[in-house]
Amino acid sequence: MKGVCATEKRGTKEIGSEELVGWDAVTQGVVINSFEGNATNVASLKQEERNYSDFSSYTATVASWRVVKPVYNRDICIDCQNCWVWCPDTSIISRDKQMLGIDYDHCKGCSVCVEVCPTNPKSLLMFAEHEEIEKALESWPTKEK
Amino acid sequence: MAITPIKNLKEFSTANDRFEGAHLLCPGCAHSMIVRELMNCSDDNLVIATNTGCLEVSTAVYPYTAWDTSWIHIGFENAATAAAGAEAMYKARKRKGTLKDPDAPVKFVAFGGDGSTYDIGFQWLSGAVERGHDFTYICLDNEVYANTGGQRSSSTPIGSSTTTSPAGRVSYGEKKMKKDMVSIMAANGAPYVAQLAPNKWKIMAKGFQKALATEGPCFINTVSSCTTEWKFDPKDTVHITDLATDSLVFPLYEIIDGYELNILYRPKNILPVKDYLGAQGRFKHLFKPENKHVLDEWQKRVDASWERLQRREEARI
Ligand code: SF4
Ligand code: SF4
DSSP states (O other): OOOOEEEEETOOBBBBBBHHHGGGOOOOOOOOOOOOOOOOOGGGOOGGGGGTTTTTGGSSSOGOOOEEEEOOOTOOOOOOOOOHHHHHTTTTEETTTTTEEEETTTTTOOHHHHHHHOOSOSEEEEEESSSSHHHHHTTTTOOOO | OOOOOOOHHHHHTOOOBOOOOOOOOOOOOOHHHHHHHHHTOOEEEEEEOOOOOOEHHHOOOTBBBOOOSSOOOOOSHHHHHHHHHHHHHHHHHHHTOOSTTTOHHHHHHHEHHHHHIIITTTHHHHHHHHHHOOOEEEEEEEEBBTTTBOOOTTTTOOOOOOOBBBBBBSSOOOOOOOOOOHHHHTTTSSSEEEEEESHHHHHHHHHHHHHHHHSOOOEEOOOOOOOIIOOOOOOOOHHHHHHHHHHHHHOEEEEEEETTTEEEESSSSSOOOHHHHTTTTGGGGGGGGGHHHHHHHHHHHHHEEEEEEHHHHHHHH
16 A cells, blocks of 8 residues: 655655655555445345445444434335335335335434325334334324324 | 336335445435436446535445445546446447447446536536437536535525525625526437426436436436525425425426427426425525515516426427
């Protein structure tokens, strides 16, 4: 690994233990692979069938961004997929036309899914991050007139 | 090509997402709604270039990438050039027979915000369209340089308060009209241009599929409601976009080969422009009595542009 730094002595000074090089020797970019090995036909594979590398943000989490979280109530859901199409964080897990739940590693708690859910009462509601799912489901509101 | 029309949302939801979560866009950001939809409406291999901007800085923060396709970022202005270069190389290698899998369907896409599209990358985009590369350029139009702190761009509409056109005692904010990029691109020779919005997901998916299937350079301006710079609650992104399309501030339409204009969405109840403006912090000063003339001006301009669109649709010229 070579380092460069923009001083008047550019090209001659060492940064730490790294040797300084001229502009023409600097690596001009970086390639990161989202997958291990073969990455063809990704569009035909579900997330759980893919071989993500550690560089894919799928392996990262933004759960700490949340102060509130959406809770999903399967009993009321009509599988309309509104939440799926508008979730900005790919955090609604839908498989075979069925809504399965929320990916809490990637959900940022924006509430968009709750807003677009058409059922009455809603099948998705926001609760405090620390609220237990069972308790949230027990306190679910009833149908609004 | 592997493009199949999408019948309904349930069917659409069987698409396997290729835009991963844990990118760093703001909660409720419309950019990712639009990008997800583009990637979900095609099974083809996608080669995507992205200008500098919110989308780029938030989806490729080393060591992570949110992209499950080939994706390239070079500079602020040149996603169009990067996509064009990749496309030219692909064609040349196809001709020379040096592609590993010459039959695999590949589509070239470029994304840019309005800053990099309307201003900084305008020349690069215009050149790539003029040269006729087979790619689709999608502008994520949030009408401001959101990534660098909310400076005005040539897409910022009149009356908007930005950090470089702040509203205050002596000013009502941005003084100039928004640039009509869709018409400019149609006049630039793009065979397919459109303005689309993520609240109307089906119209948007259809437009994206049309652009991907059209040979040659296509340009799409998408309404990308920005919770941070437009100043609304993240939960309201879809609602604000509804107000944008139903007040006709953002009419949805396409232009084919520069003359065939089709209006893609006619709201049943056309909302007053002030409903859209009033829902966003960036316009709140316009509701002071001394700025009433700006509100009137807004409505007048939106009415006139809707009238013009309808006439152009009829005239086919
Ligand atoms: S709260 Fe936001 S990020 Fe979380 S699942 Fe709902 S729409 Fe997606
Ligand atoms: S929006 Fe509501 S009803 Fe529709 S799939 Fe999601 S949770 Fe179910």
